[in-house]
Amino acid sequence: MAALILAVLTLTSTSFSHNGMIPNRYTCDGKDISPALNWSDIPEGAKSLVFIIDDPDAPDPAAPKMTWVHWVLYNIPPNANGLVEGISEKNLPPGTLQGMNDWKRTGYGGPCPPIGNHRYFHKLYALDTVLPDLQHPSKAALEQAMQNHIIGKGELIGRYQRPF
Structure with missing residues (x-):
């Protein structure tokens, strides 16, 4: 059986650089x-x-215990080429659906680490299908639905440490 070769997607931000501070x-x-x-x-x-x-890195990068989910979007049309700063739900690309973050709500929740310098992984996946409406899935439920459909992936990492 041949291994599936994933396309490498380019994901960038004008707000911060890869591995830079958010x-x-x-x-x-x-x-x-x-x-x-x-x-x-x-x-x-x-x-x-x-x-x-x-x-x-949650809650403490020195002793991480979990992965905290900040934003979940799916069914973004493949012809969309990004998201503007501060995008609202009504301005998401047509057809885009949202999942639940770890604050138990949809939408973006920014970095707010209790201690230390955390890494924030911004991950973009290309799928060979449009997923059904999963009714605000968790990240885990979305990843389950994505299985065997990922044909490309890109990643951008930002960092943040609170100014206590």
């Missing part, structure tokens, strides 16, 4: 709005995109 305005210490995001290199055959932001 500015305060995108966090609980600022306006808590989503950063501007852009993507490209979506593979031919992509029917939808999935976007997830999570923090594997």
Whole structure:
């Protein structure tokens, strides 16, 4: 059986650089709005995109115990090329659905780490299908639905430490 070769998607932000610090305005210490995001290199055959932001360093990077989920979007049309800063639910690309974050709500929740310098993984997936309406799924439920449909992936990491 041949191994599936995933396309590498390019995911960037004008708000911060890869492995750079996320500015305060995108966090609980600022306006808590989503950063501007852009993507490209979506593979031919992509029917939808999935976007997830999570923090594997929660609650303390010195002793992480969980991955905290900040934003879950799916069924983003493959012809969308990004999300503007501070995007509202009504301005998401047509057809885009939201999952639940770990604050038990939909929408963006910015970095707000209790201690230490955390990494925030912004992950974009290209799927070979449009998923059914999963009724605000958790990240785990969405990842289960995505299985065997991922044809490309891109990642952008930002960092944040609160100014205590």
